[in-house]
Amino acid sequence: MSNPIRSNDPLPPPLGRDAALFLDFDGTLVGLAATPEAIEVPPALVALLGDLKDLLGGALAVVSGRQIDVLDRFLAPLRLPAAGEHGVQRRDAKGAMQEQHPPDLVPVLEIANELARVHEGLLVERKHAAIALHYRLAPQLEAVCGDAMSRAIAERPQLELLHGKFVFEVKPAGVNKGIAIDAFMHEPPFAGRVPVFAGDDTTDESGFAVVQPRGGVGIKVGSGPSLALHRLESPRAVYEWLVQARDQLANAPRPAPEEASPRNPG
Known part of the structure; x- marks a missing residue:
């Protein structure tokens, strides 16, 4: 900013x-x-x-x-x-x-769901063309969530990662x-x-x-x-x-x- x-x-x-x-x-x-x-x-x-x-x-x-x-x-x-x-x-x-048209988000969804399965307090939200990983109930996991979602799009330039208030969201770039x-x-x-x-x-x-x-x-x-x-x-x-x-x-x-x-x- x-x-x-x-x-x-x-x-x-x-x-x-x-x-x-x-x-x-x-x-x-x-x-x-x-x-x-x-x-x-x-x-x-x-x-x-x-x-x-x-x-x-x-x-x-x-x-x-x-x-x-x-x-x-x-x-x-x-x-x-x-x-x-x-x-x-x-x-x-x-x-x-x-x-x-929604991009292929299956790999991102799998990573987010696995993280939520391992760590209590995480919530995965599947949207039309985005995946949001909420960590408001587990704020200590901010870095873990950010790293995982960043890896999920590392080789997918058609996607980008947003960091909002207690949420990481993968959505179409542009x-x-x-x-x-x-x-x-x-x-x-x-x-x-x-x-x-x-x-x-x-x-x-x-x-x-x-x-x-x-x-x-x-x-x-x-x-x-x-x-x-x-x-x-x-x-x-x-x-x-x-x-x-x-x-x-x-x-x-x-x-x-x-x-x-x-x-x-x-």
């Missing part, structure tokens, strides 16, 4: 009607849990996201390491535009799905959240708007690298070094910021017709 930990990172600015809002899921919208299925999604959060999507003319997307069908399950009845598995999957605002956000920004209703992206993990840094050069806003959630120029301390702070944004947008006067089109941030 190019920036050190900063204690004086400013809070994000208010959302304008010309914003395109991109939100990570785990650690940003919801708190992290011992296992991926143990998270809690408050009904008020689902309603809030639905309100914001309407107020922003549909320009709200979830950009996550989760699979899109899993996001849909947690956020039901919403079906938001979304990027899943760090951009391997992407559903546009019209509901059309784009999805990369895809990331930044690329997914860039794709959204070339499509309606996101095109021509000011991109705003909030995320908490190292896997979100590619998103900050895309939105900020466009004149947009990167928001790091929690502590740690980041490219993002703004910061919120927790998912609770994200929720409160989004509530404030919804209320301000709902009460803001509607622009005149000649001013209604979102500006192009360049």
Whole structure:
């Protein structure tokens, strides 16, 4: 990361009607849990996201390491535009799905499963085109997990290894959240708007690298070094910021017709 930990990172600015809002899921919208299925999604959060999507003319997307069908399950009845598995999957605002053909992950899966069999506390998550090895319940095994997953892709340039919060994930090379956000920004209703992206993990840094050069806003959630120029301390702070944004947008006067089109941030 190019920036050190900063204690004086400013809070994000208010959302304008010309914003395109991109939100990570785990650690940003919801708190992290011992296992991926143990998270809690408050009904008020689902309603809030639905309100914001309407107020922003549909320009709200979830950009996550989760699979899109899993996001849909947690956020039901919403079906938001979304990027899943760090951009391997992407559903546009019209509901059309784009999805990369999964690579051969059997050797990686075998290594991860064997490690989980030997060491208590490890959890293997098989996604559409990725394998995630979670060690949140056994943090002392970080180096063991990292070494094993690195060996698993050592001679497979079509794959790359991500290191997130208590997880090592093998996914197709050449895809990331930044690329997914860039794709959204070339499509309606996101095109021509000011991109705003909030995320908490190292896997979100590619998103900050895309939105900020466009004149947009990167928001790091929690502590740690980041490219993002703004910061919120927790998912609770994200929720409160989004509530404030919804209320301000709902009460803001509607622009005149000649001013209604979102500006192009360049």
